[in-house]
Amino acid sequence: MSAEQRSRNNVFSGLALDRCSERRTDVAWLDEAWRTNSARFLVLNPEGKALVVDDATSLRFLDGRERDTLFDAAQPLLLGLDDREAPYFALSASAEAALAIANATGGRYLDLRKAGLGLASFEAGLFAYARGVTHWQSRTRWCGACGHALIIEWAGHRARCTNPACAIEHFPRTDPAIIVIVTWRDACLLGRQATWPTGRYSTLAGFVEPGETLEDAVRREVFEEAGVRVVDSDYHSSQPWPFPSSLMLGFTARADDPAIKVGEEIDEARWFEVDEFVRDVEGGALGLPPPLSVSYRLIEHWLRAAGGLELSALESPAAWT
Known part of the structure; x- marks a missing residue:
């Protein structure tokens, strides 16, 4: 068995997703993907738990209509396209919004460790990916070089210092x-x-x-x-x-x-x-x-x-x- 095959047997490693890194600066494409009928939105609460269906057997994605109703002010965090070219996004909810979304959808929130053993490999990998980026976003608010505020760009995958004299770019860490x-x-x-x-x-x-x-x-x-x-x-x-x-x-x-x-x-x-x-x-x-x-x-x-x-x-x- 090759190392690649062994890695795919590991939990969180079965994510067959085109991450579309070259599309993250394409505002027109992002807007179209955000509004397409096939778009799916993964919701995470402030604890990093994901919205799942009531029996926790799968993620409870929002569709575009639900996103407009429950999450109309969200900033896109692009995850990528699946093999059918359906786009996936992550949404970070406040504690109050997360509770309202769970009540409206009949879902509940599940932590990543339990999800890793209970969800299908694609969904477990997608959850891990989204949690990693959203955690980085939540901890990346100020520039480590000059102390100025950062703004999130690149469809959620880059933070840039707002100080013109600095303008350092920050990326998710591993x-x-x-x-x-x-x-x-x-x-x-x-x-x-x-x-x-x-x-x-x-x-x-x-x-x-x-x-x-x-x-x-x-x-x-x-x-x-x-x-x-x-x-x-x-x-x-x-x-x-x-x-x-x-x-x-x-x-x-x-x-x-x-x-x-x-x-x-x-x-x-x-x-x-x-x-x-x-x-x-x-x-x-x-x-x-x-x-x-x-x-x-x-x-x-x-x-x-x-x-x-x-x-x-x-x-x-x-x-x-």
Whole structure:
């Protein structure tokens, strides 16, 4: 399986959408797309939750008529076109407006983590995309260079300083972070934070620093957290992680030596042999990340390679929800 295929298996990664970046300055095209009958509008409340149908099985998009009635003063945030060339926009609602819209449509609001496991991949990816951009907009009000107010342009994807002497452009940020499954022979290395309940473990992760390659970040983070030296690493897959603005870059890696010396960032790190892993998961002693996270996919990858087993087939009373 290619890295592209593995990435598409990750939650929030199944968004088949033309983002139309070249159209963001085309005012006439944007106006036409905004008013077309096929346009759909995703509503987010101030908490970053999306409007969904009452049973939360799908997003509750507004059509153009509903947008005119419930949201007539909105500024377009273009998301893109689907494979039928239907345009999608995001709308940020105030708390009062969000409540009125939910009451008028019979919908309710759902947070992104729950949506990631309950919505179809396209809608989960669309929600993640919209949340990432709207969160950036809500935190990007003032120029970091001169302190003047910013205005949002480019169909919601650029902020420009209003000070003519500055006029710096600001764009949505993405913070790269590596996440890695480290192996020693047929064992995998998992760690746990002090704040997690007893028995919960996950793969090691950390943000990429300036001037650092992804492979260097893997080596540094694993050594800082567990004191384990990594001798090689390979890219596995990626996952948008807008909590609030990360991109998770999944890796597999091989340890040079199994000796562990836990650093200050985590509470514990352990090697799990396949038999021990299976026994502890099925016995409830080991809780794992949910399929929402690429961490789950990395552990799944290791278990399949090392033990010929499918993680989803294990009975897990301690599932991490």
